[in-house]
Amino acid sequence: MVNNNPWERAQKQLQKAARYIKLDPLMLAKLTNPDRVIEVSLPMKLDNGEVKLFQGYRVQHNNIRGPYKGGLRYHQDVDMDEVKALAFWMTMKNAVVDVPFGGGKGGITVDPKTLEELELEKLTRQFTGKIADIIGPQKDVPAPDVNTNPKIMAWIVDEYSKITGKKQLAVVTGKPIEKGGSEGRTEATGLGGVYTLLTAFQKLNMKPKGMTVAIQGFGNVGLYVAKFLQKTGFKVVALSDSKGGIYIPQGIESVEEVEKCKLEKGTLAGCYCIGSVCDLKNIDKLGGKNISSEEVLQLPVDIIVPAALENVITKDNAAKIKAKIVLEMANGPTTQEADEILRKKDVLMIPDILANSGGVTVSYFEWYQNLNNEHWGKEEVFKKLKVKIEKATGEVFDTSNKYGVSLREAAYIVALNRIQKGN
Numbered sequence: 001m002v003n004n005n006p007w008e009r010a011q012k013q014l015q016k017a018a019r020y021i022k023l024d025p026l027m028l029a030k031l032t033n034p035d036r037v038i039e040v041s042l043p044m045k046l047d048n049g050e051v052k053l054f055q056g057y058r059v060q061h062n063n064i065r066g067p068y069k070g071g072l073r074y075h076q077d078v079d080m081d082e083v084k085a086l087a088f089w090m091t092m093k094n095a096v097v098d099v100p101f102g103g104g105k106g107g108i109t110v111d112p113k114t115l116e117e118l119e120l121e122k123l124t125r126q127f128t129g130k131i132a133d134i135i136g137p138q139k140d141v142p143a144p145d146v147n148t149n150p151k152i153m154a155w156i157v158d159e160y161s162k163i164t165g166k167k168q169l170a171v172v173t174g175k176p177i178e179k180g181g182s183e184g185r186t187e188a189t190g191l192g193g194v195y196t197l198l199t200a201f202q203k204l205n206m207k208p209k210g211m212t213v214a215i216q217g218f219g220n221v222g223l224y225v226a227k228f229l230q231k232t233g234f235k236v237v238a239l240s241d242s243k244g245g246i247y248i249p250q251g252i253e254s255v256e257e258v259e260k261c262k263l264e265k266g267t268l269a270g271c272y273c274i275g276s277v278c279d280l281k282n283i284d285k286l287g288g289k290n291i292s293s294e295e296v297l298q299l300p301v302d303i304i305v306p307a308a309l310e311n312v313i314t315k316d317n318a319a320k321i322k323a324k325i326v327l328e329m330a331n332g333p334t335t336q337e338a339d340e341i342l343r344k345k346d347v348l349m350i351p352d353i354l355a356n357s358g359g360v361t362v363s364y365f366e367w368y369q370n371l372n373n374e375h376w377g378k379e380e381v382f383k384k385l386k387v388k389i390e391k392a393t394g395e396v397f398d399t400s401n402k403y404g405v406s407l408r409e410a411a412y413i414v415a416l417n418r419i420q421k422g423n
């Protein structure tokens with residue numbers, strides 16, 4: 001039986017790609033083990049007087065190509081193996097897209113929806129204090145991930161600056177624009193995914209118009225993938241979040257209206273919009289159907305986009321997938337067994353470390369702007385992002401052809417070659 005522990009999967013991916021390029025054994029040993037793992041206890045008194053203990057993690061996987069870089073995740077299922085895998089994938093991703101960073105990742109085992117905002121701020125500030133010695137603009141630069149956002153990043157800057165006695169904007173990326181954030185960072189991961197897909201389409205001589213897409217996850221990443229795909233001519237037919245989803249085979253009229261509806265209702269379910277009127281009552285008029293977050297991946301569409309969490313495409317549902325393309329916007333959404341099943345079915349897997357690298361690319365732009373006291377306009381950011389993503393996607397396709405391997409293996413080969421050269 002294959003284990004779906006993400007860290008073990010990451011190791012297997014590394015070993016496999018290392019064999020193709022005869023990676024130096026010392027380098028392989030370095031990449032097989034994170035440079036440093038940190039686990040901190042975060043005891044806190046909640047507003048109701050109850051004392052709760054949270055666990056915080058930061059894994060610094062590798063810094064051969066620059067400061068450790070990677071997000072912070074707040075989720076009840078965060079554990080050390082997940083954070084280690086995510087940190088490793090950051091090392092690979094940053095090398096694929098060629099930004100001068102190593103890989104890191106962190107998180108807290110907490111469901112932030114159970115905390116009041118002030119409690120979340122207290123927890124974030126305590127965590128920042130406990131990792132302050134090991135983060136910093138030239139050491140390790142966190143960013144948002146699942147359930148973390150610009151506001152949380154601003155608390156980290158504030159706390160870190162207090163501790164070090166100096167305003168240090170570049171200690172994290174993904175900040176609010178008025179607090180040193182970059183234009184376009186919010187949209188970057190989703191837009192980067194769309195640039196990757198469009199470049200793949202060019203390589204494959206395919207056209208977006210009318211291609212149907214179903215997206216799992218409607219947070220930062222899922223929302224912008226949906227918006228930009230719709231703008232580019234793809235037909236977004238299904239969207240889902242953790243509580244369920246909507247499916248309209250003829251195409252969702254406007255992702256923006258669904259976004260507004262979700263903001264009002266707190267959930268996507270029932271957001272069947274005709275013009276600006278969104279209501280479950282519209283379901284029959286639109287020929288729609290309520291679906292679960294799992295069903296969204298099995299719909300009869302051309303492309304599925306997992307944009308929520310890892311291990312959602314498994315041996316149990318892989319055979320039921322009807323799409324011919326999987327754009328992996330989440331990190332690690334496909335288990336190893338599922339990857340093999342889909343490969344045999346000739347499904348094109350566009351791997352996470354390439355598809356979602358737009359986020360860290362604009363994080364790099366933000367860090368650079370902070371350190372150089374610059375502020376670029378959104379158009380400039382998007383233009384630079386497009387150049388980076390098209391180049392990385394082109395390299396991954398060329399490598400896939402050269403070695404006769406999948407895009408996933410090719411992405412690892414591109415990354416390892418770059419890390420081995422040290423540039």
Ligand code: NAD
Nearest residue numbers: 146147189217218219220221241242293308330331356359
């Ligand atoms: P987010 O917290 O903004 O959104 C997560 C979304 O997933 C929400 O809509 C939530 O309802 C949904 N979700 C949670 N559990 C689910 C489940 N079991 N089934 C279906 N949907 C579920 O997070 P995000 O920043 O959008 O990140 C999503 C994924 O993209 C993660 O894997 C993350 O690591 C990856 N990623 C994020 C960025 C970034 O810049 N934010 C960059 C690269 C990769």
